[in-house]
Amino acid sequence: MSAVKPSGIHHAAYRCKDAKETVEWYGRVLGMEYTTAFAEDHVPSTGEYDPYMHVFLDAGNGNILAFFELPKQPDMGRDENTPQWVQHLAFRVGSEEELLAAKKHIEGEGIDVLGPTHHGIFRSIYFFDPSGHRVELAADIGTDEQYAELERVAPLMLDEWSKTKKAPRHADWLHEIARQEREES
Incomplete structure (x- = not known):
């Protein structure tokens, strides 16, 4: 019997402080379209009472980014034992020119941007969303030979x-x- 072979990521879900603010920010800053929302008072998988708003954003190429607002839970925090640079959401842009244009746009929104950082086979910029999630935009610049050698x-x-x-x-x-x-x- 073979292992399960997923055909892709259905969605990646994170917590947010405010669903409306998150939807508006990802639309304004990264151009993501808000596609779907689910809201329940009881968690479908466990049945427990825990009201939530679950929002879905189109991150391109069939990739969906989702967030949960959980108003009855303690305030959102982060793993203090993990450096902020480790956990992040990384999105691909088509070129270095697009990366630099994105940096200019994001800084125009009043957001601090780190980079571009050169990683040898891609360049990236980094910034934080309103909930404190680190976001990366990356432009691939490597050659087929470089990617093959890394593999x-x-x-x-x-x-x-x-x-x-x-x-x-x-x-x-x-x-x-x-x-x-x-x-x-």
């Missing part, structure tokens, strides 16, 4: 990491590309 060394890197818990050196060339570009800028 080839991925198992080697994971094996070495699991033994040493130190950054494997199999993809140092990637960091060198980013370093050289920073020096040229």
